[in-house]
Amino acid sequence: MSDRVLEIRSGAATDVGRVRQVNEDSVLAAGRLAAVADGMGGHAAGDVASRLAIQSLEQLLFAPGQLTTDEVLRAIDRANQEILDAAVSHPRASGMGTTLAGVAVVGLGGTDHFLIFNIGDSRVYRYADGALVQVTVDHSEVQELVSVGLLTAAEAQSDQRRNIVTRSLGSDPAPQPDTWFLPPNPGDRFLVCSDGLTTELSDDDIERRMASHAPPQVVADDLVAAALEAGARDNVTAIVIDLLDQDASSVVDGDTAPRPVLGDG
Numbered sequence: 124m125s126d127r128v129l130e131i132r133s134g135a136a137t138d139v140g141r142v143r144q145v146n147e148d149s150v151l152a153a154g155r156l157a158a159v160a161d162g163m164g165g166h167a168a169g170d171v172a173s174r175l176a177i178q179s180l181e182q183l184l185f186a187p188g189q190l191t192t193d194e195v196l197r198a199i200d201r202a203n204q205e206i207l208d209a210a211v212s213h214p215r216a217s218g219m220g221t222t223l224a225g226v227a228v229v230g231l232g233g234t235d236h237f238l239i240f241n242i243g244d245s246r247v248y249r250y251a252d253g254a255l256v257q258v259t260v261d262h263s264e265v266q267e268l269v270s271v272g273l274l275t276a277a278e279a280q281s282d283q284r285r286n287i288v289t290r291s292l293g294s295d296p297a298p299q300p301d302t303w304f305l306p307p308n309p310g311d312r313f314l315v316c317s318d319g320l321t322t323e324l325s326d327d328d329i330e331r332r333m334a335s336h337a338p339p340q341v342v343a344d345d346l347v348a349a350a351l352e353a354g355a356r357d358n359v360t361a362i363v364i365d366l367l368d369q370d371a372s373s374v375v376d377g378d379t380a381p382r383p384v385l386g387d388g
């Protein structure tokens with residue numbers, strides 16, 4: 124059995140937008156981790172909450188060896204506690220919270236998988252075979268209404284309640300993240316983004332831009348630029364993650380027969 128290590132490449136872009144004074148989104152795209160946190164709370168405490176969430180995940184970059192699901196979930200739990208603790212020592216920050224959504228490469232049953240995790244209304248999309256699919260389900264009031272058939276997805280897009288999040292870090296009892304495990308497929312590309320991107324751009328527009336063959340950083344920059352163009356009423360953050368072509372890596376299956384070497388002419 125081969126035990127290949129998945130290699131990913133990511134590019135991230137974030138912008139305060141055209142209306143807000145402070146960028147309360149925080150972002151991590153390093154190693155085998157990518158995450159977006161969208162902070163909320165008065166007195167500019169939202170940026171504190173989102174930074175604490177990202178810093179907790181950053182600790183995982185120093186862990187030796189393959190990441191485990193358990194480590195990621197513990198880091199999310201730790202983030203929740205740190206936000207609660209910070210709110211106690213800085214009363215002005217009480218009530219601060221943050222979303223957290225991301226992608227991590229973790230070992231599952233001996234092979235690498237994509238772990239998708241989500242709390243709140245930041246999103247993870249998967250782009251594969253020419254189609255963009257939203258993996259995460261928003262924890263928001265309008266999503267709850269869509270789920271029970273009281274609102275259509277189109278109505279939710281412009282509903283006044285669309286900013287009300289029903290699950291966030293900085294809560295007691297600690298919120299449970301939703302998780303998904305996706306086996307890697309050649310050509311996989313992921314998008315992690317804050318709601319500032321998805322309120323400005325339609326899924327069709329995002330899909331068109333994700334179809335680009337440009338490197339992840341170029342696509343992330345393009346998505347944020349398009350949201351700015353559309354008015355960027357909120358902070359905007361996008362991370363694009365590519366699964367690198369495994370055939371191009373130096374990892375070789377033990378059972379792969381030797382292939383003829385092609386000349387480089």
Ligand code: MN
Pocket residue numbers: 161317318319357358
């Ligand atoms: Mn936002």
